[in-house]
Amino acid sequence: MKWWQKAVIYEIYPKSFYDSNGDGIGDIPGIIKKLPYIKDLGVYAIWLTPIYLSPQVDNGYDVADYRKVDPMFGATDDLKELIKEAHKQNIKVILDMVANHTSDQCVWFRESKKSKDNYFSDFYIWKDPKPDGSAPNNWAASFGGSAWTYVPERNQYYLHYYASQQPDLNWENPIVRQYIFDAMRYWKAQGVDGWRLDVITQISKDLTFKDAPKVPGKKYVPLKNTSGPHMHKFIHELNREVLSPFDMMSVGEAPNSSIDEILKLTAPEREELDMAFSFEHMRIDKATGPNGELAVKKPDFKQLKDVLSKMQTKLANKAWNALYFENHDRSRIPSRWGDDKKYRYESATAFATILHGLCGTPFVFQGEEIGMTNPQYDMNQYEDIELKNSYQEQVEEKKLLTTKEFLDVEHKIARDNSRAPMQWNSSKNAGFSQGTPWYQVNPNYDEINVEKDRQSKKSVFKYYQDLIKLRHNEDILTEGTYKELIPEDENVFAYKRDLNDKHWLVLVNLTSKTIPMADLKSDEIKNYSKIIIHNYEGQEEKQLRPYEAVILAK
Known part of the structure; x- marks a missing residue:
């Protein structure tokens, strides 16, 4: 390997x-x-x-x-x-x-924007405006707004999938x-x-x-x-x-x-x-x-x-x-x-x-x-520029959300978290x-x-130390086969790893609820009993406690 x-x-x-x-x-x-x-x-x-x-x-x-x-x-x-x-x-x-992409402060871009016929002119993606002077197409940038920004020196737009300060390179060159x-x-x-x-x-x-x-x-x-x-x-x-x-x-x-x-x-x-x-x-x-x-x-x-x-x-x-x-x-x-x-x-x-x-x-x-x-x-x-741009568009301009509603979402998923x-x-x-x-x-x-x-x-x-030691020392985690058990269960993730005569079960409660073992529709789970790693002290045979996670061997 x-x-x-x-x-x-x-x-x-x-x-x-x-x-x-x-x-x-x-x-x-x-x-x-x-x-x-x-x-x-x-x-x-x-x-x-x-x-x-x-x-x-x-x-x-x-x-x-x-x-x-x-x-x-x-x-x-x-x-x-x-x-x-x-x-x-x-x-x-x-x-x-x-x-x-590069920064718009990269010397390649600073030269490229000067004219259509210098050494760096084709390092980026430049397109002429539409007849009405608008952007070449309706593509959106990932950080909000148009994916195109106009440069008067060239009378052209350049493409940027992200911020306008991040012009996309022309890999066709x-x-x-x-x-x-x-x-x-x-x-x-x-x-x-x-x-x-x-x-x-x-x-x-x-x-x-x-x-x-x-x-x-x-x-x-x-x-x-x-x-x-x-x-x-x-x-x-x-x-x-x-x-x-x-x-x-x-x-x-x-x-x-x-x-x-x-x-x-x-x-x-x-x-x-x-x-x-x-x-x-x-x-x-x-x-x-x-x-x-x-x-x-x-x-x-x-x-x-x-x-x-x-x-x-x-x-x-x-x-x-x-x-x-x-x-x-x-x-x-x-x-x-x-x-x-x-x-x-x-x-x-x-x-x-x-x-x-x-x-x-x-x-x-x-x-x-x-x-x-x-x-x-x-x-x-x-x-974060993405978050700030999103706030400007969603709250200040379009008024789709209040500041509180916006923050309720970003407190969960913002990159800055x-x-x-x-x-x-x-x-x-x-x-x-x-x-x-x-x-x-x-x-x-x-x-x-x-x-x-x-x-x-x-x-x-x-716990991470112990997990990482397992990764390094146990071939079953890098070479073993994978099979999910109880795929229909919405609360518990259970899967098997098998290598030769070694058989492990990863069993995890994904919720803050206690889940009776009797609810797990698998006859195989009870065949595993030896604890390899466990995030609780002691095992309860009849239930999985909140966010309980264990790797068991047969």
Whole structure:
């Protein structure tokens, strides 16, 4: 097996991890200082969200210079030192490559917008206005408004799937592709071990640039399919030019991709990606109001089970799963799907058990391993451009929601929920910084922090340590077959992992209710009795307690 198939990978949001110099912003020397903590958790690799020079319109996902570390995080030498120290601890380092778009402050774009006939003019996607001067089509940007912005110097519009400050690169231009490949080779030369590839399935566009089918009440229409006709060809070329020659691990972000599409992206014989992040399982609580307003619904755990099982069975023996519930774009799971008050420990460890029991590579987001929760911030305390744009459109312009209604939704699902600084201890600013943090620390840091959790009888960190040890030591979790039991049950997730003469059962109550074992319509469950890992002390044979999670062997 490849190293990443046995690994658990720890995602770091550098800005919010640990501030070493008191300026309120987490930095690379801060990550170096916390390497012993990361090593103690037991992970094999760390993934850093973008650390390149950036105006930070979208927290680093708007890159101004792919070869320069942003001074807010340190210097290139600091990154080299992190890689060296991590490698000493047998920890791999994965960087985030934003290849779909750059910042509008990138020199490529600043030159491109000057005229239609300079060296960089074709690095981005420029289109003439419609006869009436309006945008080339009705596509909506993911962060709201039109996907097109007008530039007078060229008398043309440029395409941006995200913020207007994030112009999309023109991957049809082979020179653009080589510039991206060269940047990746540069970081390989510094010792980087792999890549997380941001929205990589969007690098190829629908070259007809036709209007999307109109949606009542919407001037601009979100694209349902953002993968163009040359997407697989471009990713295969990236593999051939960078990933395979340098034996670099890759995991691609695949918005709007079906499981069949993910299989194509990750089947080894196609030579594209090692793994891909699917979004489908994270949509079990998403909803839309009658007028298109933002909404959430009660999580549909039957749907969660169906999607995860489909991923397990469709990719079995054909490709490899990337497993996650939390990341820098997702909320904290105890707050979103669990109970972050009465059963915070139980719900945090329950969902962890589900994830780490599956076949694939689990990704853990900083703070997930201590059960951090969503903050309940006021509107003026949030930082995220997507959230601010959504508020402007939904509350201020269209008046679809009140501020309270908007916040009721965002308190559940906002990207910023996971971006609050890491909670290390009960001291000032949760031990994250001696200065004023760039983003407010969750006020509950006195109750929830690394130091307190590790001393607790109910330690989420200790449970994650034990789960991660199982991943590393038990082949059944990486090589065993998967079969779901009681798929029709809406409250309990039960599945088997089997390898040779070893047979394990993962059994998890997804609710805050006590569930009688007699309600579980499976004769097989009673055949498992030896506890491998359990988030409660002692087992009750007749019932599953709230968010009880256990892995049992026959």
